[in-house]
Amino acid sequence: MTAQPVRFYQVGSFAVGNRLLPDDDRTVQSDPTRSNSLDSGHRACQGCGEALGARYAIDAAMRASQGQLVAVNATGCLEVFSTPYPETSWRIPWLHSVFGNAPAVATGVAAAMKVKGRSDVRVIGQAGDGGTVDIGFGCLSGMFERNDDVLFICYDNEAYMNTGVQRSGATPPAARTATTEAVGPEPGNTFGQGKDLPRLAMAHDIPYVATATVADLRDLEAKVERAMGQRGARYLHILVPCPLGWGSAPGDTIKVARLAKETGLFPVFEAENGTVTTVSPIRHRTPVEAYLSIQRRYAHLFGENPRPDIVARIQAIADRNIATYGLLVDDESDNHDPKDPEGVTA
Amino acid sequence: MLRQIEGSRAVAETVAHCRPEVVCAYPISPQTHIIEAVGAMVKAGTLSPCEFVNVESEFAAMSVAIGASAAGARSYTATSSQGLLFMIEAVYNAAGLGLPIVMTLANRAIGAPINIWNDHSDAMAVRDSGWVQLFAETNQEAADLHVQAFRLAEELSVPVMVCMDGFILTHAFEGLDVPEQSDVDAFLPPYEPRQVLDPDDPVSIGAMVGPEAFEEVRYLAHLRQLDALARIPTLAAEFSEAFGRQSGGLVSPYRTEDAETIVVALGSVLGTIKDAVDVRRDAGDRVGVVGITSFRPFPRDAVREALSGARRIVVVEKAFSIGFGGVLSTDVAMATHDADCSLRTVVAGLGGRAITRRSLEELLAAASRDELDTLTFLDLDHGIIERERARMTATRRSGPSAENILRDLGTVASRIG
Numbered sequence: 227m228t229a230q231p232v233r234f235y236q237v238g239s240f241a242v243g244n245r246l247l248p249d250d251d252r253t254v255q256s257d258p259t260r261s262n263s264l265d266s267g268h269r270a271c272q273g274c275g276e277a278l279g280a281r282y283a284i285d286a287a288m289r290a291s292q293g294q295l296v297a298v299n300a301t302g303c304l305e306v307f308s309t310p311y312p313e314t315s316w317r318i319p320w321l322h323s324v325f326g327n328a329p330a331v332a333t334g335v336a337a338a339m340k341v342k343g344r345s346d347v348r349v350i351g352q353a354g355d356g357g358t359v360d361i362g363f364g365c366l367s368g369m370f371e372r373n374d375d376v377l378f379i380c381y382d383n384e385a386y387m388n389t390g391v392q393r394s395g396a397t398p399p400a401a402r403t404a405t406t407e408a409v410g411p412e413p414g415n416t417f418g419q420g421k422d423l424p425r426l427a428m429a430h431d432i433p434y435v436a437t438a439t440v441a442d443l444r445d446l447e448a449k450v451e452r453a454m455g456q457r458g459a460r461y462l463h464i465l466v467p468c469p470l471g472w473g474s475a476p477g478d479t480i481k482v483a484r485l486a487k488e489t490g491l492f493p494v495f496e497a498e499n500g501t502v503t504t505v506s507p508i509r510h511r512t513p514v515e516a517y518l519s520i521q522r523r524y525a526h527l528f529g530e531n532p533r534p535d536i537v538a539r540i541q542a543i544a545d546r547n548i549a550t551y552g553l554l555v556d557d558e559s560d561n562h563d564p565k566d567p568e569g570v571t572a
Numbered sequence: 573m574l575r576q577i578e579g580s581r582a583v584a585e586t587v588a589h590c591r592p593e594v595v596c597a598y599p600i601s602p603q604t605h606i607i608e609a610v611g612a613m614v615k616a617g618t619l620s621p622c623e624f625v626n627v628e629s630e631f632a633a634m635s636v637a638i639g640a641s642a643a644g645a646r647s648y649t650a651t652s653s654q655g656l657l658f659m660i661e662a663v664y665n666a667a668g669l670g671l672p673i674v675m676t677l678a679n680r681a682i683g684a685p686i687n688i689w690n691d692h693s694d695a696m697a698v699r700d701s702g703w704v705q706l707f708a709e710t711n712q713e714a715a716d717l718h719v720q721a722f723r724l725a726e727e728l729s730v731p732v733m734v735c736m737d738g739f740i741l742t743h744a745f746e747g748l749d750v751p752e753q754s755d756v757d758a759f760l761p762p763y764e765p766r767q768v769l770d771p772d773d774p775v776s777i778g779a780m781v782g783p784e785a786f787e788e789v790r791y792l793a794h795l796r797q798l799d800a801l802a803r804i805p806t807l808a809a810e811f812s813e814a815f816g817r818q819s820g821g822l823v824s825p826y827r828t829e830d831a832e833t834i835v836v837a838l839g840s841v842l843g844t845i846k847d848a849v850d851v852r853r854d855a856g857d858r859v860g861v862v863g864i865t866s867f868r869p870f871p872r873d874a875v876r877e878a879l880s881g882a883r884r885i886v887v888v889e890k891a892f893s894i895g896f897g898g899v900l901s902t903d904v905a906m907a908t909h910d911a912d913c914s915l916r917t918v919v920a921g922l923g924g925r926a927i928t929r930r931s932l933e934e935l936l937a938a939a940s941r942d943e944l945d946t947l948t949f950l951d952l953d954h955g956i957i958e959r960e961r962a963r964m965t966a967t968r969r970s971g972p973s974a975e976n977i978l979r980d981l982g983t984v985a986s987r988i989g
C-alpha cells in the first residue's frame with residue numbers, strides 16, 4: 227500500500243470515529259452483524275468492566291475465527307453473571323468446570339479438536355485474576371509450557387469479586403479489600419512483590435502475550451485479532467475496573483481504566499516469544515492521585531488522615547513501570563518499537 | 573491369544589484397543605506403567621489418532637479429560653491414591669457434568685504416613701462422587717472391564733472408574749487374553765456425545781444451578797447410576813458372548829450354595845479368600861464368598877440375593893471409616909437389613925499388608941465358631957500399639973507416631989508380609 231496512513235486523534239483519547247475509517251478497519255462492535263457472543267440480559271453490575279472486556283474480546287475472537295469458537299470459563303463473576311440458571315448469555319459453545327482448572331479444560335477442548343481434525347475450531351480459556359494468577363496458575367503454567375493451542379484471557383479486576391472483594395495475588399498495594407481492611411498503621415493490602423502475570427507468561431516464551439484495558443477497546447480488539455492469528459499458547463491480560471469492588475462510579479469505568487494506563491500503574495504492551503514488541507505510550511502523564519482518589523478502595527489514603535507517604539510509594543511503582551517499559555515517548559505514534567526495556571526482555 | 577503379560581501392560585493395550593482420543597498422563601505409583609505404555613503407543617503411532625497430554629498435575633489430568641470429553645473426544649486417564657485426592661474437585665465435576673470419562677484407579681493407600689502399597693482408601697474417598705466404580709478381581713477382568721467401562725460410560729453419560737489393586741494386579745505377570753482390536757471395535761461403537769461443545773450448535777455447559785433445581789439434577793445422576801445397575805449385567809452377558817469369557821457383572825458368588833458363613837470383599841483378595849474357602853470347605857465348614865464387582869452403583873438386590881442363605885456375613889475390607897468402621901460393611905448391612913444374620917467387619921491389608929491364606933483360614937474358622945468381634949483388624953500387632961500408647965502417656969512431646977513405630981521395629985526397608 228502506498229497511501230500514507232492517516233491518524234485521527236480526538237482530544238484526550240485514542241478514540242477514532244468509525245466513520246473516518248475504511249470498512250476493514252472498523253471495530254468489531256460497530257459491525258451490526260457482530261456475533262453478540264455475550265448477549266444482553268446478563269446480571270453484571272452497572273458499569274462492570276469485566277462484562278465490557280469479555281464482550282469485546284469474545285466478539286473479536288469470533289470474527290477472527292469465523293465463528294468457530296469454544297470458550298472455557300473459570301468460576302467467578304463472569305461465569306456467574308452470564309449463566310443464571312436457567313438462562314445463559316452465551317451464544318457460543320461455553321463450558322464451566324471449576325475455579326482453578328480453566329486452562330487445563332481449555333487444553334482438553336483443543337486436544338479434542340485437534341484429534342478430530344477440527345483445527346478450525348479455536349479455543350479460549352478465560353478467568354478472573356484470582357482464577358488466573360492464584361488458584362489457576364498451576365494449570366495455566368502447564369498450558370503455557372506445553373504451548374497448547376489456547377488463547378487464555380485474564381479479566382483482571384484485582385480481587386476476588388464474586389465472593390465479595392477479597393484480596394488476590396493481583397490486588398495492588400494499599401487497596402482495601404474485605405481481607406485487607408483499611409485499618410491499622412498499614413491500611414489496605416501489603417506492599418509485596420506483586421505477581422506480574424504478563425511477565426510470568428513471557429517467561430514461558432509463549433508466542434504472544436499482551437495487556438489491554440477497557441479504556442482502549444480498539445486496541446483490545448486488535449490484540450485479540452493478533453492473538454487469534456497465531457497458534458500455540460497465547461495470553462491476554464485485560465484490566466477491567468469493578469465499580470463494586472473498587473468503589474468507583476459505574477459511569478467512570480472507562481476513565482478509571484484509562485487513568486490506570488496514563489499513570490503508568492498498568493503498562494499496556496505486547497510481547498512475542500518472550501520479548502516486548504510494542505508498548506502503548508502514556509499520552510498525558512498523570513500523577514497516581516488522580517487514579518487513586520476516585521476509588522473508595524483507596525479512600526484511606528486521602529481525606530481527614532491523608533497518607534501521602536503511601537501515595538508516594540504507589541507513585542514510585544508507576545515511575546518504575548514507566549522506566550521499565552519506556553512508556554513516555556516524544557513520538558506521537560500510538561504503537562512504537564520500544565527501546566529494549568531493562569529486565570523485561572532479558 | 574493367551575500371553576504372559578504384566579497387568580498394567582494388559583490394561584494399556586486394552587485401553588488402546590478402545591481407541592481413546594485424548595489421554596492425560598501424570599505419574600504416580602502404582603499406576604505409572606499403564607500410562608507409560610499408552611504414551612509409548614501414541615508416540616510410536618500405533619495408537620492413532622490420539623492426543624497424549626503430559627499434564628502438570630492430576631488436577632489438570634482430570635480437567636483436560638473434562639474439556640476433551642465435553643468436546644466429544646473419548647477421554648482416558650489413570651491415577652492412584654494421592655493423585656486421586658489431588659484431582660478430587662475435578663472428579664466430582666466430571667460426574668456432575670455427566671461426562672463419560674474412563675479412569676483406571678490403581679488402588680493404593682492414602683498418606684500420611686505416605687505409603688505406596690495397596691489398599692482401597694482411595695476408591696472409598698470418592699465413593700459418593702457419582703462415578704461408577706468397578707473392581708477387578710484378576711488382571712483378565714481388569715483388562716476386560718475397561719472395554720465394558722467405555723461402553724457403559726458412553727451409553728449412560730457417566731464416568732467410570734476401573735479399580736484394580738496396585739502392585740498385586742498392576743505389577744503381576746499372568747497369562748491372559750488382551751481383548752483383540754477387531755472384537756473391541758465390534759463391541760464398542762464410536763462415541764456419540766449427548767452434549768457437546770459445537771460451534772454450529774452452541775450450548776452452555778456447567779451453569780450455576782440453585783436450590784430450585786439442584787436436587788433434581790442430583791437425582792438424575794442417581795437415576796443414571798440405577799440405569800447402570802440394570803445395564804452392567806447385560807453388558808457383561810454381551811461381553812461374554814462376544815469374547816467368550818465371563819468378566820464384570822454386579823456380584824460374583826463362589827460356593828455360596830448352602831453356605832452358612834459368607835465372606836464379602838472387593839478386588840484381588842477374592843482369589844485368596846476363595847482358596848481359604850476351599851480349605852475350610854474341606855474341613856467341613858459351610859463357607860462361601862461373594863465378590864462385589866460393581867461397588868457404585870451398589871447392587872443392593874443382587875447382594876441381598878447372593879447372601880440370602882447366610883447366617884453370618886463377614887465383610888473383609890481394605891479400607892475403613894476412621895472413627896466408625898467398615899465402609900463396604902455399611903452398604904452390605906443396608907442391603908441385608910431385613911435378613912436374619914450377623915454381620916462382622918474385618919479390616920485387612922491396609923497399606924499393602926499381605927492378607928495371607930492362613931490368616932483368612934483362621935478368620936473363617938473363628939467366624940464359624942461365632943467368635944469374631946463386630947470389628948476386627950486382621951493381623952494387627954497389638955504390641956506395637958501398646959508401646960506407642962505408653963510412650964504417649966509418659967511424655968507430652970512423644971514425637972511422630974509413625975516414626976516411633978518404625979524405630980521400634982528396626983525397619984530399614986519395607987516388607988509386605
Ligand SMILES: Cc1ncc(C[n+]2csc(CCOP(=O)(O)OP(=O)(O)O)c2C)c(N)n1
Binds near residue numbers: 302
Ligand atoms: C476451589 C474453589 N475455591 C474457592 C471458590 C470460591 N470462589 C468462587 S469465585 C471466586 C472469586 C473469583 O475471583 P476472580 O477469579 O478474580 O474472578 P472475579 O469474580 O473477580 O471476576 C472464589 C474465591 C471456588 N468456587 N472454588
Ligand code: SF4
Binds near residue numbers: 272273
Ligand atoms: S462485582 Fe465487579 S466484576 Fe463482578 S459483576 Fe459486579 S462490577 Fe462486574
Ligand SMILES: [Mg+2]
Binds near residue numbers: 354381383387394
Ligand atoms: Mg477478580
